[in-house]
Structure formats: C-alpha cells, structure tokens
Amino acid sequence: MVNCCDLVSEKNEPVPLKSISVELQVRDHVASVSSCLQYVNEEERPLEAVFVFPLPADAAVCHFSARIGEQEIVAEVQDKQSARDQYDDAVSSGQQAFLLEESEESSDVFKLSVGCLSPGQKASITIVYIIELSVQADDALRFCLPAVLNPRYTPAVSAAGVPEVSSASVIPYTLSLSVEVRSSDRISKLESSCPLDPLEFLDAQHTHATVNLTAGHRFDKDVELFLYYENSHQPSAVVEAGASAAPSGSLMGDPALMISLYPEFPADVMSSLASRGEFIFVVDRSGSMDCKMHHGNDAQMRIESARDTLLLLLKSLPMGCYFNIYGFGSHFESFFPQSVVYSEDTMEEALKRVKSMSADMGGTEILQPLKHIYSQPCYPDHPRQLFIFTDGEVWNTKEVLDLVKRHVYSHRCFSFGIGEGASTALITGMAREGSGHAQFITGTDRMQPKVMQSLRFALQPAVDNISVDWTVPEGVKVDMLSSSINTLFQGQRALIYAQIKGQSSGKKEGAVTVKYKLKDQPVTNQLQFTLQPTEDTGLTIHRLAARSVIRSLELEERAEGADAENVRKRIVELSVQAGVSSAHTAFIGINKDHNQTVKGPLLQRRVPVAHMLQMSMMQCQPMGMCGMVVQRARPMALQMDFDSTMHYSMASSNSMIESDDESDQKAEPLKDPVLQLVSLQKATGCWELNASLAAVFGKTEDEVTNQKTAQVDGSVWATVLALIWLYAFKSDQQVEWQFVAMKAASWVRSQKPDSLSQCVCDGNALLGCQVTEDMLGI
Structure with a gap:
C-alpha cells in the first residue's frame, strides 16, 4: 500500500518505518487486503505524521485502526468535514487522533x-480494503499492491500556491506479504513480478493454497500477482447474508448477490471482424514517457514502445476506415x-510522423485533447474507437x-496505463465510463500484445439492447445495485450486484438471464x-456492492442538473451504513482514554512515498519525497490539498511535427524482426518483393527472386512468404501480428x-519449414 520510506527529521535523520506487513486473502475473484504499518517517533519532540499513498481505484476501504501500546483505536466512518474538525480539535488539545480520507x-x-506521537512512541496502523480482481488477456486474475505514486500534473495556470516537491533516494525497507487463496475452482498456478516462495496447496483438490513473498523484498516497485484457475470462465453466483444489526430492507440488512458472467459469443459472429470504424489514438508525450518500460538493461523507453505499438496499429487497420493520432x-x-x-498515402504520412514522436511536450494535460476530439463530428456507419496511452496522473481525474x-x-x-504509478482511477475510469476496456503495462510486459487484444475488442461487433431479467420465487424481489450493463466483450467478466428483498417459504432457487x-x-x-x-x-459482497452504488452516486452528483446536495447526503448515509470510504x-479515530495530553509545539512530517518523476534528467529512477517540517500554528493548518505534495508543472515544449531531416536522423532501425516485417507491409495487406523483405528472412533479394513460382506475381510471392515466415517462426507473437496476417490473407484471396x-x-522450401494453406488462411 505505502512505499517503504521514512519520516525524515530536520537533520535528515530518519524516523523509521519499522515494517510493512500485508495479508492478502482471495476468495474466487475477490481479494481482502490487510496492511499493517509500524512507525516510531525517534525525535525529541511530539510529532504529527502525514502521508499520501496510492490504492487501487476500485478498492473499498472498510477498516482503519491504530494501536498505541496496548490501546487500540478503531476508526469510524463519518462525514468528511466533521471528521476533519474532530481530528483538528483533538490534535490541538494534545490528544492522539487518526484520520484517513x-x-x-x-x-x-x-x-x-x-497526530500527537510522543517522543519514543510507537504506532501500528492497520488499513483493510476489498477489491475485485481484474481479468487479464491470458485469463489470469491480477492483483496489484501499488508502491508508486506519481506526481499529479498541474497546468502552470493552476499551479499557484502549490509547493515544490523535494526528492530523495528511496530508502530500502522490506515488505512481508502472505497470500491465501480459496476457490470453488481448481488453482493452476500463481505468478508474480516479485520473487515468491513455492506455492503450497492445503487440500488434495488444489482449491486452497498459500504462498509468501520471498523475504528481503524491497518495496520500491509495485507488487503484482497473477492467479490462474483451471476453469476461469466459469459463471458463478454468491449470496451473502445481511448484517443482523442492520435494519431489514436496507442494503446492509438484506442478503446481497454477486453474479459473475463470462459472455461467450457465437463463433460465426466472432469470425467476422468489423471493417468500419473511426480509430483515434491519443498518445502521452509528456517528459515521463522518456523513461524506461522497466528496470532491466534491455528495457525500451516508453515513447519507443508507443511508436512501435502505433506502427502495429496503423498496419492492422482495415482499408476504408477513418483514423487520426x-x-x-x-x-x-x-x-x-x-x-x-485509411489508405496507403495517409498511412505512410502517419508513419513518417510517428517516427519523429518524442517525449517533449511537458506535463500530462489530457482534458483539452479529449474535448477537441469530442467536438469533432462522428462519421456515419463508422463507430468511434478511442485508444488512450498514458503513464501519468492528472489533477482533474473526475x-x-x-x-x-x-x-x-x-x-x-x-x-492503457504505462509503467508503475499510472493512475488506476484514470485508466480504469475512462474505460468504464467509455464502455471500453482498460489494460496496464507494467514490469517486463510488452505493450503490443495488450494493445492488439483491445483492438480485437474494438473490431468485435457491438453488443446492443442488453437486458438483465430475474426469475425468483413468489415473495422475493431482486433490485439491481450495479449500473446498467452497457458493454460486453467476448470472454470478459461482467459483474452484477443485487439486493434480495423478501422471503420465500418454498423454492430456494433463482435465475438471472442476460439478453443482448x-x-x-x-443471444441469451x-x-x-x-x-x-x-x-x-x-x-x-455487501461492501463491494455499496462501493459500486457510491461510485454511481458520485457520478450522478457531478452530472449537470443534479440535486447535488441530496445526492451527497445519500452518499454519506450509505458510506456510514456500509463502513466503506x-x-x-473519512475514517476518524481518537484516543479518548489517553490520560496525558501532549505538550509543546507539534512537528508535522510528511512520509515520502515512492513516485516516478520519470524525467530523463532524473534518470527515471524511483524517487521519494523528503519530509517537511511545519510548526503547527493552529488547528486548521493540517487541512491541505491532497495533491499539494505531488504537483509539478511543466511549460509548453517543442512542436510534435519535425522536419523530414530531423525525422530521418531520429529514426532508428527496428530491432524486432516482426516489426521490421510489419513496417514493410502495404495498407492493402500485401508486401513487395525487395531486398528489405529478403533481409528479414535472412536471404538476399536474388535468392528470394530466383525461387519464385513462375506463374505467381511478385507481390503474391512476397506476401505468401511473409505469412509462412510469421506462422513458422513467430507463432508465439501471433496476438501481435494477427490482424496484419488477416489483411494479407484477404489480399491474397482477392x-x-x-x-x-x-x-x-516453394515458400516452405525456401524458408525451411512446413506450413499449410489452411494455416495461412488463403
């Protein structure tokens, strides 16, 4: 949850975070995360610690407590302003208090x-949240424990009063992480971006397992876990009893239902991908894109990976569609x-400009380009598909x-969120509100496979007229708590939360039917x-359902013409009732049993969190924010803007389109043979027979030309060779070149x-392989 960094004293002497202990419990595709952080005030004066840290955007924070010695203070959820006032009053009067917002x-x-840690005093903070695990392209369930919090970019015009962020090297502390998995399905394996001890199964059916993070891990990057079940697309339904203390008829008092569906579309429909559409690619070119994709020696720069991905995308588009970048x-x-x-000319012009794209445009301001795109009229019969690539955070996410x-x-x-620290609220939120799909590219992930999976989603036929119907016994009623389902993708999970009202004396079975x-x-x-x-x-399940309702209400509150005050009241009531953030x-806890109040001026310390300024001049290494010393002059002094510790402002930078000479100087030879081959393909899907193509095959132009079948045109021969080479030698990258090959096969057939x-x-003989016509699709 929080990076292993220290409180920093005036003399730069650390007040150490002694340990971070995380317990992760997974039930099917839902995770409960309990994190315990222990701090010690090693200064000679009373201390107030303030730190800002990342959590997954869809997390429902449901518990916050603090232990001081033998005294445990369990926080309550209250109206935020009331909680802030109580905290300030308590700390000003020398009481110990804890606020999570x-x-x-x-x-x-x-x-x-x-607030109010006395000299030598220890504090143990526990925060618990629950979250749905996201489904990946390979059907893995992904959990991410974020360590990195990027600065929030603020336009210069909005930066007044925002203090500069000082940075210091991340101080290496260790993290302990234990994982327990229980599932109705058999567990296949569990992988991680970090070293794990061997997975230990606790039953013969392999439905219960534990694993620990290998000791000594430095929490200077996100910890990712990938969980694989044998039947990952198995639909499921779980009914959870309500809280006995909650009133009947309320969300927390009635049983709650969670439905997981994995739509499987008919094969004949899925075989025909759309040939129409308007594809707009929006690429982050802020300075942080000049960082490496990961910490390995062979890592590409993010902007380089984006250029390679745009090459694949441009070559994969269908003829006759519309596009822009x-x-x-x-x-x-x-x-x-x-x-x-989309034509040969427009594709080549775009590719020429892609080669000159650099990370030279300053900060991350995404609102204005989106406004410009939405102001453009749509083309009839060409559905607009927006692809957004960013590695950053913005100050105006909502x-x-x-x-x-x-x-x-x-x-x-x-x-697409690129690298550690990309805002989950921004990335998942844009996909959710835009009826699309979100992907995160972290660690050693390649960008291209994930982007091409999303392109397949974009080319799938749109699902219309989605409806959800319930069949339940007499006396029972089901109320949907989730927002209406407005998008479905092949094999991707659709979650439904519902409240079950009433009772049936007889039948105990129900059914949910999704039609579209x-x-x-x-399809049913x-x-x-x-x-x-x-x-x-x-x-x-109740708390995840409450979180879903709260998120919908927060959107409703901000909608034009909404009764904002009434909606806000409903949000607070549900948040307090469910005990979720x-x-x-906010969560507020006050140690009212503390006999001795703290005397004297109170120091305020900011706990540095790992973040990626990621500017090339800083060599794109994780940085920690150094502590700030603030004399507490009055109670309200603590009420600071969240983003004040993380803003940075960048001036405008150079133009995106450079001269042809500069472009040629910047363009580097493509290292990936697949990309070399793809770069030579024409917009129609064919290849021309020339020396560059022969070089990809490791041949000379004469060798390739001399082996050409006599009755076959040179472009047909070149295209068949390209297809044979892809299927024979690059089948492991098929997800990346699948649309390129489909275009090529279609052209050959034409x-x-x-x-x-x-x-x-003859092509098999030349390249030394055995590929059939059926395999090539020609």
Whole structure:
C-alpha cells in the first residue's frame, strides 16, 4: 500500500518505518487486503505524521485502526468535514487522533494523518480494503499492491500556491506479504513480478493454497500477482447474508448477490471482424514517457514502445476506415485536422510522423485533447474507437471521467496505463465510463500484445439492447445495485450486484438471464443460483456492492442538473451504513482514554512515498519525497490539498511535427524482426518483393527472386512468404501480428492467383519449414 520510506527529521535523520506487513486473502475473484504499518517517533519532540499513498481505484476501504501500546483505536466512518474538525480539535488539545480520507479529485489516492506521537512512541496502523480482481488477456486474475505514486500534473495556470516537491533516494525497507487463496475452482498456478516462495496447496483438490513473498523484498516497485484457475470462465453466483444489526430492507440488512458472467459469443459472429470504424489514438508525450518500460538493461523507453505499438496499429487497420493520432502533454497536437480515410498515402504520412514522436511536450494535460476530439463530428456507419496511452496522473481525474461519460453514446474508450504509478482511477475510469476496456503495462510486459487484444475488442461487433431479467420465487424481489450493463466483450467478466428483498417459504432457487443482440442476432446467457446464503464472508459482497452504488452516486452528483446536495447526503448515509470510504466521508479515530495530553509545539512530517518523476534528467529512477517540517500554528493548518505534495508543472515544449531531416536522423532501425516485417507491409495487406523483405528472412533479394513460382506475381510471392515466415517462426507473437496476417490473407484471396499451392510449397522450401494453406488462411 505505502512505499517503504521514512519520516525524515530536520537533520535528515530518519524516523523509521519499522515494517510493512500485508495479508492478502482471495476468495474466487475477490481479494481482502490487510496492511499493517509500524512507525516510531525517534525525535525529541511530539510529532504529527502525514502521508499520501496510492490504492487501487476500485478498492473499498472498510477498516482503519491504530494501536498505541496496548490501546487500540478503531476508526469510524463519518462525514468528511466533521471528521476533519474532530481530528483538528483533538490534535490541538494534545490528544492522539487518526484520520484517513480519500482524495476528492481521485479515488486512488488516500491521505493518512497520525497526530500527537510522543517522543519514543510507537504506532501500528492497520488499513483493510476489498477489491475485485481484474481479468487479464491470458485469463489470469491480477492483483496489484501499488508502491508508486506519481506526481499529479498541474497546468502552470493552476499551479499557484502549490509547493515544490523535494526528492530523495528511496530508502530500502522490506515488505512481508502472505497470500491465501480459496476457490470453488481448481488453482493452476500463481505468478508474480516479485520473487515468491513455492506455492503450497492445503487440500488434495488444489482449491486452497498459500504462498509468501520471498523475504528481503524491497518495496520500491509495485507488487503484482497473477492467479490462474483451471476453469476461469466459469459463471458463478454468491449470496451473502445481511448484517443482523442492520435494519431489514436496507442494503446492509438484506442478503446481497454477486453474479459473475463470462459472455461467450457465437463463433460465426466472432469470425467476422468489423471493417468500419473511426480509430483515434491519443498518445502521452509528456517528459515521463522518456523513461524506461522497466528496470532491466534491455528495457525500451516508453515513447519507443508507443511508436512501435502505433506502427502495429496503423498496419492492422482495415482499408476504408477513418483514423487520426493525437499527441498530448501540457498542450496537444493532431496529425490531421480531422480523421482521414485509411489508405496507403495517409498511412505512410502517419508513419513518417510517428517516427519523429518524442517525449517533449511537458506535463500530462489530457482534458483539452479529449474535448477537441469530442467536438469533432462522428462519421456515419463508422463507430468511434478511442485508444488512450498514458503513464501519468492528472489533477482533474473526475472532470476527465465526467467528460468521457457524457460522450459514452458516441464512442468506446480503450485505455492503457504505462509503467508503475499510472493512475488506476484514470485508466480504469475512462474505460468504464467509455464502455471500453482498460489494460496496464507494467514490469517486463510488452505493450503490443495488450494493445492488439483491445483492438480485437474494438473490431468485435457491438453488443446492443442488453437486458438483465430475474426469475425468483413468489415473495422475493431482486433490485439491481450495479449500473446498467452497457458493454460486453467476448470472454470478459461482467459483474452484477443485487439486493434480495423478501422471503420465500418454498423454492430456494433463482435465475438471472442476460439478453443482448450481436449483429442483429439475439443471444441469451442464463445462470441458475441458490437463494441460500453462503457461510460468513464478512459482508464482503455487501461492501463491494455499496462501493459500486457510491461510485454511481458520485457520478450522478457531478452530472449537470443534479440535486447535488441530496445526492451527497445519500452518499454519506450509505458510506456510514456500509463502513466503506467515499469522497465525502473519512475514517476518524481518537484516543479518548489517553490520560496525558501532549505538550509543546507539534512537528508535522510528511512520509515520502515512492513516485516516478520519470524525467530523463532524473534518470527515471524511483524517487521519494523528503519530509517537511511545519510548526503547527493552529488547528486548521493540517487541512491541505491532497495533491499539494505531488504537483509539478511543466511549460509548453517543442512542436510534435519535425522536419523530414530531423525525422530521418531520429529514426532508428527496428530491432524486432516482426516489426521490421510489419513496417514493410502495404495498407492493402500485401508486401513487395525487395531486398528489405529478403533481409528479414535472412536471404538476399536474388535468392528470394530466383525461387519464385513462375506463374505467381511478385507481390503474391512476397506476401505468401511473409505469412509462412510469421506462422513458422513467430507463432508465439501471433496476438501481435494477427490482424496484419488477416489483411494479407484477404489480399491474397482477392488476387485469385494460379498455382497458389505450388507457391506455398516453394515458400516452405525456401524458408525451411512446413506450413499449410489452411494455416495461412488463403
């Protein structure tokens, strides 16, 4: 949760964070995370510690407590302003108090204030949150324990009064992490970006397992876990009993239901991908994109990986669609004034400009390019698909999400978070509000496979007329708590939360039916479930459901014409009732049994959190924020803006489009043979027979030309060779070149060449492999 950094004294002497202990419990695809952080005030004066740290955007924080010696203080959820006032009053009078609050601008940033630690005193802080694990391209469930918190970019015009951030090297402390997994499905394996001890199974069925992070891990980067089940696409339903103390008829008092569905579309529909659309690629070109993708010696710069990805995307687009590319930083530019028809000429012009793209546009200001895109009229019969690539954080996350949501019926938004510290609130939020899909590229992940998976989603036929129907016994009613489902993707999980009202004296079975249309073809998915609650699950489903409702209400509150005060009141009531965090509430705990009040002026210390300034001049290493010493002059002095410790401001930078000479100087030879091959393909899908293509195969142009089947055109021969080479030698990267190959096969079929079988046979002989016509799709 929080990076292993220290409180820093006036003499730069650390007040050490003694340990971070995290317990992760996974039930099917839901995780409960309990983090314990222990601090000691080693200074000679009373201390107030304030630190800002990242959490996953969809986390429901449901417990916050502090232990001072033998005294444990369990915090309560209250209205945020009331909680702040109580905290200030308590700390000003010398009492120990603890405040945990969510940022009002971004749901993935929290601030913890620990007041009145006496000299030599120890404090143990426990924070618990629950979260749904996201499904990855390979069907793994991903959990991320974020260590990195990037600075919030603030435009210069908004930066007045924002203090500069000092940085210091991250101080290496260790993290202990224990993981327990229980599942109704058999566990296949568990992998991590960090070293793990061997996975230990606790039952013969392999449905219960534990594993620990290898001792000595330095928490200077995110910890990612990938959990694989044997039947990952198995639909499921869980009914959870309500809290006995909560009133009947309330969300917390009635049983709650969580449905997990994995839509499987008919094969004949999925085989025909869309050939129309408007594809807009929006690429972060702020200074941090000049950092490496990971810490390995062979890591690409982020902007280089983005250029390679754009090459793949541009080569994969269908003929006749529309496209455009935007670059943004503290300002933005587009390749074309408006989207243009995809052709050989426009593709080549775009590729030429892609080669000159640099991370030279300052900060991360995404709102203005989005406004410009949405102001452009859509093309009839060409659905707009937005692809957004960013590695940063913005100061106005909720404003960005509101803008995306307002235009949800005119486009789909696919978002990509690059590197550690990319805002989960921004990335997942844009995809959720834009009916698209979010991906995170971290560690040694390659950007291209994940982006091409999203392109496949974008090219899938749109799902229309989605409806959810319930079949339950008489006397029972089901109320949907989740927002309406407005998008479905092949094999991707759809979650539904619902409240079960009433009782049935007889039948204990129910069913949920999801109906939709796919290319005007009706599709039905149904799941049977029991109304009998499962064993005690600690109100996990209720709290996740409450979190879902709170998020919907927060969007409603910001909508134009909303009764904001009434909606805010509903948010606070539900947050307090469910005991989960929201933008308008906070956890407050006060040690009222503390006999001796703390005397004298109180020092305030900021705990540095790992963040990535990621500017090339700083060599893109993780940095820690140094402590600040603040004399506490009055109670309200603590009420600081969340982002004040993390803002940085960048001036406008150079133009995106450079001269041809500069472009040629910057362009480097592509190292990846697949990218070399793809770069030579024409927009129509064919290749030309030349020396550059032969070099990819490790041949001379004469060797390739001399082996050409006599009756076959040179471009057909070159294209068949390219397909054979891809399927024979690069099958492990097929997800990256699948659309390139589909275009090529389609082009070959359109040529209706003679002696195609002989051509494939001769190509196999030349390249030394055995690939069939059927495999090539020609």
